[in-house]
Amino acid sequence: MAAAPRWRERLFGLFFLSHIPLTLLVDLPALLPAGLRPRALAELLQWYAATFRDPLMLQPPAWFKAFMYCEAFLQMPFFLVAVYAFLKGGCRWIRTPAIIYSTHAATTLFAILAHILFHDFESEHLGPQTQRERLTLLSIYLPYLLIPLLILVTMLYNPHYNHVEKRKRK
Template sequence: MFLRALEIIYFFYFLSHIPITLMVDLQPLIPEHLYPSELKNLLQWYAAEFKDPMMMDPPVWFRSFVFCEALVQLPFFPIAAYAFMKGGCKWIRTPAIIYSVHVATTLIPILSHVLFYNFPLAPHPGPQTLKERLTLVSIYAPYLIIPVMILLTMLFSSTYNSASLKGNASSKSKKQR
C-alpha cells in the first residue's frame, strides 16, 4: 500500500515534469522566437516573483544542466510516468537509479548557488535575504527530494530489487555446488 502511494507520487512527478520542462525549463536553450509570448511572460513572472535569475540569464554551468534535462531527462519522463502508473515494473529500476543519481547530483550545486552566491541586483535580481533564498530553495527542493526518494525505493524495495536478490542467491548456491 505504501509502495503504491509512492509510485503514484512518482507518476505525477514525472507526468508534471513533461510540460514544465517543455514550456519553462528549456526556454534558456531554445531560441526565443520559438516560444509564444505567454510562455515567455510566464518565465519572466516566475523569475521576478521567485528571484531566480538563473532562468533569465543562466550561467554556463546551469545551461549545461538544462541541456542534460532536455537530452537525457525529458525522453525518460514519459517512460517513467508509464512505469510508475502501471506499478511494480522491475525494468524501471536501473534507469530510475541513473536518473535519480543524475538529478540529485545536479541539484546540489544549484541549491548551493542559491544559498551562498552573492547575486547581483540587476539586470535580473537574485535572492538577497535568507527568506528569498529559502523561497527559491523551496522551488528547487522537490527536484532533489523526490529523486532521492525514488533512489531509496529502487535500492530498498523488495518489489524493485527482488530480481537482483534472487540473482545473488542463485549465484551463491551455484558457487557452493
C-alpha cells in the same frame, strides 16, 4: 515477494507527469534566445523569474544551461517512460533507469541549491536579495532533490525492485 508501496509509485508517476509540462513550458524555452521564445512562454518565464527572484532561468550560466540540455535530451524521454512504469505499477525494469535518473538529478540539484544558498546575489539586480527570498527560491527547487532521493532509496532498498531472482543450475 514484497510489493512496491503503491503510494510511492503513484507519487513518482505524478512527479514525472508534472515534470513534462514544466520542462516544456518553463525550462526548455529558457534555452532559446530571447527573440525565438514564443511570447506567452517568454512572459511566463519573466513572471516566474520576477516572482521567485530566480536569475538562473532568465540569465542561465553555462553550467546551468548544461543541466538544462541534459534535462531536454536525457531526462525528458525518461519522464515519459517513468510515467508509464510508475503509474502502471510493478514494473521492475524501471529500477536501473530510475537509479541513473535519480543520481543525475540529485547531483545537479546539489549544485543548484548550493548556488542559491551561497552565491552573492546582492551585487546583482537579479536573484534573491533577502534570506526569505533565498529560502523561497530554495523551496521551489528542493522537491526536485528530495523526490529523486526517495526514488533512489526505493530502487536500492525496496525488495520489490532490488530482488535478484535465483537461476536454476542445470
